[in-house]
Amino acid sequence: MTRPDLGVGMVGYAFMGAAHSHAWRTAPEFFELPMRPRLRALAGRNVDAASATAQRFEWESVTPRWQDLLTRDDVDLIDICTPGDTHAEIAIAALEAGKHVLCEKPLANTVDEAERMAKAAEAAAQASGVRAMVGFTYRRTPAVAYARRLVADGRIGTIRHVRAQYLQDWLSDENAPLTWRLDKNKAGSGALGDIGAHIVDLAQFVSGDRIVRVNGMLETFVETRPVEGVASGIGGVGTTDAERGPVTVDDAVAFLARFDGGAFATFEATRYASGRRNGLRLEINGTEGSLAFDFEDMNVLNFYDATQPSAEQGFRRIIVTQPEHPYLEGWWPPGHGLGYEHGFTHQVVDLVTDLAEGRQPHPSFADGLSVQRVLAAVESSAADGGWKEASG
């Protein structure tokens, strides 16, 4: 069997660039893909840094200009791994050039950009079958995908409560360095767009419902930080005598929310929860059962089935590594856990499969826009202290 190639061009080479590169290489190792990804070209303004990443992951070529990718015949798809301020320009140009697009989250830094991107995606899909997808990879953690399946199968009944938290602590030291993630021009927002976006997407994905109203608050606890570069934009150790620059984004966000299906919800995202390294937590309570997930124990889904006899009820610690679980057919025997980067590999599997079958991959740019609207409503609500409609 000969499979067609899928030529990939990537923009960006840092934390997300490494995660995506590895995924493009790993997906065909463990899954039967209908197309073989080819790592054609990596674009990055800092050519030395881009070349180092290219060498590690065996990208065939490097260019300082992302625009070069658009005109290459051997590039079918543009994978955008840059900060949010550049997403709209690159994605729209790529779609107009007839390239499929995979764009890291958040889709954009503003609703306006996100709307233009969603419009471009829809136009491209209709004009030429070109597809666009946004990279909320936590959906593809097997435990999360399995949670979605249980909800869709009606196993927890009508949803009463959604409780979502994304707790990190890499800013709790007031001398942790200033990175691009703390710069509103680059990142759009702070905890809100970086990690809050994930829990908004996950809560909507797993519940199958949409957030319709929000009421939130934002906080910036530490207003200046030492100016030092950190590649991933996360972590690092600062010094007390360094020059300090202003933090222009939120450190923490919390909001109340209502879903269209009636669920009563709370959300919180922060980088100041000392001791919580990557505590992405989602709990959903329904009339027939509950689900609870914490990324710090990422191979586990806790499932409570309220239909069993009272004496036997309890949260069941399901280790989501059985061959019947989502994505697990490609991996190891039961109990041999997966890690963070597997979500990116699964993203490639789903995307390549959808492209080969001419289907719209998910989350689409429209899904990304819906998250963006929630984030904007939270910001607006935080500004004047009242409820805001989240949908548009």
Add this chain to the structure above:
Amino acid sequence: MTRPDLGVGMVGYAFMGAAHSHAWRTAPEFFELPMRPRLRALAGRNVDAASATAQRFEWESVTPRWQDLLTRDDVDLIDICTPGDTHAEIAIAALEAGKHVLCEKPLANTVDEAERMAKAAEAAAQASGVRAMVGFTYRRTPAVAYARRLVADGRIGTIRHVRAQYLQDWLSDENAPLTWRLDKNKAGSGALGDIGAHIVDLAQFVSGDRIVRVNGMLETFVETRPVEGVASGIGGVGTTDAERGPVTVDDAVAFLARFDGGAFATFEATRYASGRRNGLRLEINGTEGSLAFDFEDMNVLNFYDATQPSAEQGFRRIIVTQPEHPYLEGWWPPGHGLGYEHGFTHQVVDLVTDLAEGRQPHPSFADGLSVQRVLAAVESSAADGGWKEASG
């Protein structure tokens, strides 16, 4: 050594009546009390039911009228274990009669009642050294008391986040019976006053700070329920063809909050969190560390110390049963856990000690009033969707 007696009269005989009766008998078994509690009289309108409780716990006498307790010379303290609508009348009368008062939480069903009670308590204290205390017993769970000690000792630094939840599920079945706890006239409110009051008190107690502003929402998911009596007011199995009556209180509440010390906080209380039996959870994140508690694992406090070397950091599962821990000097060897009712026993220990030493016990009626004001602000906020001042 002969100890003076402390004559106790109790009003109410159900769930709380049993918990308090047991505590009066148990405290002198395990602790050196400066006064010996004597269970003089139990008052209850339903004399048969009251007599049954009296016999089990060896109360010396029973009366249908609580007013009878006020005139007995051998009664020094009135312990009020009735629903919230009766608290103000009984407590104020008792204080005016020169009796000490221990009043179950919430202090009252309205801020107005609570203010009158606090005023009566202060007047009685000044006039005759009579003392009044409100029964937020979760403060006296050893793990919670130890959490307070760690915060007071500065072990978690400046508090950034407070995250409080009280998750129960005894109403998630829509045919669970209608009890007095679902009747606004008796209970004042639902999840808000019954269990939300606990987390408001605990969060203020452990942090040492006060809530200053709130922004909340309330929900009643199931509007009618089968009319059937349940003694404790909690749980029971209803039937689908029973006559149904209206639920007049909230089923769930959530609110954002700000503390006077700068903490950024979220609160949620519900009786619809399927699978969470008594999930009273408090997490506090500070600049130097964090604390996490869940009543479903009540002998444990999780403590994260951010001042230790990075590689060694982690939440420490402290089993709070060492002799150095609060209240543990009276109990068993390490690892031999305590249960729910121990909080009531510790309440008796602290109260009797304070009375003997002429000190104001805590939480005082003023503390109970402060909780009441937060609850009222949440209700007001939920009504019009904006932030409200919580203090008065």
Add this chain to the structure above:
Amino acid sequence: MTRPDLGVGMVGYAFMGAAHSHAWRTAPEFFELPMRPRLRALAGRNVDAASATAQRFEWESVTPRWQDLLTRDDVDLIDICTPGDTHAEIAIAALEAGKHVLCEKPLANTVDEAERMAKAAEAAAQASGVRAMVGFTYRRTPAVAYARRLVADGRIGTIRHVRAQYLQDWLSDENAPLTWRLDKNKAGSGALGDIGAHIVDLAQFVSGDRIVRVNGMLETFVETRPVEGVASGIGGVGTTDAERGPVTVDDAVAFLARFDGGAFATFEATRYASGRRNGLRLEINGTEGSLAFDFEDMNVLNFYDATQPSAEQGFRRIIVTQPEHPYLEGWWPPGHGLGYEHGFTHQVVDLVTDLAEGRQPHPSFADGLSVQRVLAAVESSAADGGWKEASG
């Protein structure tokens, strides 16, 4: 309804004396007992100490001679809470005097004593309907009793594995004081008889099977310790310059075992497992499911049901506080956990009920003897390094 009295005389007043006294007072508070326990007399050689205990728990009288209890008409039952070297003499005398007996575990310090006690118990039962019971109270932890029920109901199928551990750490400091529990003359053995006895009894009780062969090893890590008294015999802080006396018992024991039902088993008991305060753990794996219990989380039973679909399988964290669970009908609403001493209260409930109905309570002296034979076989095996038959 008038209930007959059950006159109780107790021998011993320390750790176990307090636990039993509390239980005799508490059982009738929360359960409908067919007889009312009356705390007639407490016997203890140290009259001052015994009087202090008697006053705390309201025993009606105190005597320095346990023999005085045998001749009192108002004493129906002798409760033996002394170290193991005195059990045989007191229990046999009590049975011959026509008194029921509740005897703390281990039944005796030697198989020979245990055999004489079992014989006396059987003779007394036949002669006069007098009953004898040994106090393995962990059987009456609700989670353990519920585990037994699940096994008896066939919920885990044929048992393949039993894995039992009792991990404490109060001797891991080599200067922890020498107590009577480290004196072979008083205690018979160390970890083996004190805590190993508990896991032998629990494993046989929950599995419903008997240990038939063992192969074990013993160790004494620290051979001398500071000579200082500790009332409970557990814990305490020693000093480095105190006079030291010899430890004459084992510090740790481990053994392989086979059950008559075919189970393959491992047992370990130690007082040197740093950080494990009271880690009594039992895991049983069967063809249809598994059960896991740890006393450090004593209100929880973990149950794995292998008959459910593969993707949904997982250990279920059952909080054993539902009204359907063993002993819970007398206590609090769901999620309001019980503590260590509740096992003693449940022991009183079961014992009084059995006495009133003329039934043999369990564990009987014959059950206690069977545990003793396992312990003796382990000692014998450790001495020469081979397998030994455990039954007699």
Add this chain to the structure above:
Amino acid sequence: MTRPDLGVGMVGYAFMGAAHSHAWRTAPEFFELPMRPRLRALAGRNVDAASATAQRFEWESVTPRWQDLLTRDDVDLIDICTPGDTHAEIAIAALEAGKHVLCEKPLANTVDEAERMAKAAEAAAQASGVRAMVGFTYRRTPAVAYARRLVADGRIGTIRHVRAQYLQDWLSDENAPLTWRLDKNKAGSGALGDIGAHIVDLAQFVSGDRIVRVNGMLETFVETRPVEGVASGIGGVGTTDAERGPVTVDDAVAFLARFDGGAFATFEATRYASGRRNGLRLEINGTEGSLAFDFEDMNVLNFYDATQPSAEQGFRRIIVTQPEHPYLEGWWPPGHGLGYEHGFTHQVVDLVTDLAEGRQPHPSFADGLSVQRVLAAVESSAADGGWKEASG
């Protein structure tokens, strides 16, 4: 900087073949390796299956004869991923041909083979600097490597107890299929050599001590199974009417052990622990602290520090994903967990680094032989029921 190539030839293409292939490709993506691995040739008797694996992982060539790898100049290292019965022949031939060898565990199926391999490895090292390593990859789980570091740094003091278990459940269904892992000729032994070998190696590695005496038992619960192939040799669903063949290995093993440093130890390995998917557990208790690890929560090490004040002591849940932790400098930000296959990647990193620096990699064939001797002593002990020396 140009790095020399390291030509790799691999024998075997199934479960371990995939894990190793992925590791050879992934190591240079995330770590600065001193040599660049080149996937020169894959050998497998079933050429179609071998070719499929080769295509997925981009091996440059395929051959049905492993002997072909020995004569290729562009192959510097032979990676042996076949069942244990072939290890000795291939490894010795490769070493004699001057190739480095990485050999999957267990080193061999018999002590005799292992001795010949260790001798060949030593001879090759002296003659030509060729190196041999055995693949106990669990050592390279970051939490395990960090545990070793803490022990080596003296953080838990003198070791009192080692408690090691490897609990799986893929055979608890008596109709699970017969695979090569259940055939003594292929696999040498069952749970003993497959998973027991891992805990023997880990316990010796983390403690830094050697097992000197053992006393064990073996069991085969199910004596015949349906004859059906399963590639990985693990798992699969059998049918009740299939032809059945004999199981010729042990299903479960348990043994008592003593270490040369004085530790008192228990070991258990089974494939019948229903609900335990890959429960590789190691707990070590020392005079100054304890460590506990469970592969089902593989990114976590629980550390208890007995030198802290009593009230603050508790097992600390360290998420082993900080940059300071072993192997983490190459990966993701804190809390972004690793998975099972990362151990293989780390193995490549360590091996390539040692080869480049002319150092002996660990575990060496001598280390593998020491594990083999323990396994043989356990088998011998199980045969006659007594203690056996484990070292040779």
